[in-house]
Amino acid sequence: MANNRGQTAIIGIGEVPTGRHRDQGAISFALESALMAIADAGLDKNEIDFVIPTGSLFSSQFSNELATCRLVEELGLKNVTSNCEVFSGGSSSTNALRVASALIETGRARSILFVHTDKLGTGLSAQGGIDLFSTAGISMEWEVPYGQHYSTVAALATERYKFETGTTDEQLSAVCVSNRKWAELNPNAFFRTPLTIEEVMASKMLSTPLRAKQSNMLFDGGAAYVVTSAERARDLSEKPVYVLGEGGLVTHFAYHQEPDLTRFGWAQAGRQAFEDAGITPADIDVAEIYDSYPIYQLIAFEEIGLCGRGEAGALHMSGATAPGGTIPTTTDGGMLSKGHIGAGGSVSLLVEAARQIMGKAGPRQVPDCRFAVETAVGGTYMDAQVTILGSEIP
Amino acid sequence: MTQNDVRSTKPVPVVAPWARPFWDAAHEGRLILQHCEDCDRVIHYPRMACPHCSSTNLGWQPASGRGTIYSFTVVQSNAPSAFAGDVPYVVAVIRLEEGVQMLSNIVECNNDDLVCDQPVQVVFERLDDEFNLPKFRPVR
Numbered sequence A: 001m002a003n004n005r006g007q008t009a010i011i012g013i014g015e016v017p018t019g020r021h022r023d024q025g026a027i028s029f030a031l032e033s034a035l036m037a038i039a040d041a042g043l044d045k046n047e048i049d050f051v052i053p054t055g056s057l058f059s060s061q062f063s064n065e066l067a068t069c070r071l072v073e074e075l076g077l078k079n080v081t082s083n084c085e086v087f088s089g090g091s092s093s094t095n096a097l098r099v100a101s102a103l104i105e106t107g108r109a110r111s112i113l114f115v116h117t118d119k120l121g122t123g124l125s126a127q128g129g130i131d132l133f134s135t136a137g138i139s140m141e142w143e144v145p146y147g148q149h150y151s152t153v154a155a156l157a158t159e160r161y162k163f164e165t166g167t168t169d170e171q172l173s174a175v176c177v178s179n180r181k182w183a184e185l186n187p188n189a190f191f192r193t194p195l196t197i198e199e200v201m202a203s204k205m206l207s208t209p210l211r212a213k214q215s216n217m218l219f220d221g222g223a224a225y226v227v228t229s230a231e232r233a234r235d236l237s238e239k240p241v242y243v244l245g246e247g248g249l250v251t252h253f254a255y256h257q258e259p260d261l262t263r264f265g266w267a268q269a270g271r272q273a274f275e276d277a278g279i280t281p282a283d284i285d286v287a288e289i290y291d292s293y294p295i296y297q298l299i300a301f302e303e304i305g306l307c308g309r310g311e312a313g314a315l316h317m318s319g320a321t322a323p324g325g326t327i328p329t330t331t332d333g334g335m336l337s338k339g340h341i342g343a344g345g346s347v348s349l350l351v352e353a354a355r356q357i358m359g360k361a362g363p364r365q366v367p368d369c370r371f372a373v374e375t376a377v378g379g380t381y382m383d384a385q386v387t388i389l390g391s392e393i394p
Numbered sequence B: 001m002t003q004n005d006v007r008s009t010k011p012v013p014v015v016a017p018w019a020r021p022f023w024d025a026a027h028e029g030r031l032i033l034q035h036c037e038d039c040d041r042v043i044h045y046p047r048m049a050c051p052h053c054s055s056t057n058l059g060w061q062p063a064s065g066r067g068t069i070y071s072f073t074v075v076q077s078n079a080p081s082a083f084a085g086d087v088p089y090v091v092a093v094i095r096l097e098e099g100v101q102m103l104s105n106i107v108e109c110n111n112d113d114l115v116c117d118q119p120v121q122v123v124f125e126r127l128d129d130e131f132n133l134p135k136f137r138p139v140r
């Protein structure tokens, strides 16, 4: 496989605060984020020649509008050759970046705008959210009839992982606390008040051993980024965010088909991404790890090589992943504290990774941030996706 | 919502044509598994073609009905609407003796006593006139 290390770069990002914006339509979040990203990139809007929206889960009507060029018309983009949705649930960010990079590398597009928006906080009722996530990505024949939903999905991995590694509920809760400390520093995060392990442990039991405060909550929000060639990025931007490496592995559709619920496909995806990028996990300055539930942050963190098997819980407990720690992790607060906005969970993380490399992360800026790793996963943990970004090309 | 209303809204399996024999057998209280006549592998869930060798030369074999709990969870709250009346209920991934995994519920058990790798045995629970769902209970 040809190595495309550093051939493309993210040059602009935009994001609206995650929240409950009852009086605003999802289109507002999309347009606001897109305008921010285009301005941040230093581009004239008509230089955007390709638009990639991703799916919006709260409304199929609205999602269809995104697929049928509403953003191009609303933004008045005059030179767009193609508006083409890329949607794989929670891994949409990475898959869209992969598609965008390939289009640019092969000369089929010059400046690509990716946009995500959703309204899962106020566009659905609380029970509507639970019900949506008891069928989305879940087998209607082999799992739905047994009452499978996203809490059970996370709980099944957590129970087995605890059994195999001896990781404790307190260590799992430490993930929530670490991510909250970052969210306290992020104006775009929803939950910004301090959280303790005791509070997490005292929260309502959802599905053993998973508690309410170990579960993401659904919100409204949106984000966008602009990708172009590395060559053009150097002209346009003082600090291009180079796409250095990518790796992925699809392991299943139906969750019960996964042969190892404590590992998934991260090891292979991580190896590929680091090999592509020409760096090792020890070179990583910031890790933006998909955290819809604490278990997933621990597993991905270990499997891509940031620490050894069964060590991630203690590491999160030690403060190493929190502000001021040795391996700053999920620095936007993640889905657990910034809030879950559907496919936007990983979009937030990718945008945050780029923001850290650009040096624009404000009070949560990681000093001298050269290399960032971002992980994303869709469905019921169906694919392990790893992206490595950097301020320089190794 | 009464208990009956909850039951009447239970989701039923959306059956793929090639999986019909599995559900017909379950209706008769038998657990069967798909088997590839070419590469000799056991397959679950049933496929249109073998996921190992792509052969469409597929048959069926009776399953032992024995397995172990790979992982489990006791749902205590925030269940999907159709299952709200069932809490606490147990969702588990079962590793069957034949080497395949399936999702199911653990029934006829003390929820507090469940552990990973515990041996279980299939039982069938009536869902409606058409479907019996294979579920599992601890081996006593």
Ligand SMILES: [Zn+2]
Pocket (backbone or CB within 6 Å): B036, B037, B038, B039, B040, B041, B050, B051, B052, B053, B054, B055
């Ligand atoms: Zn075969």
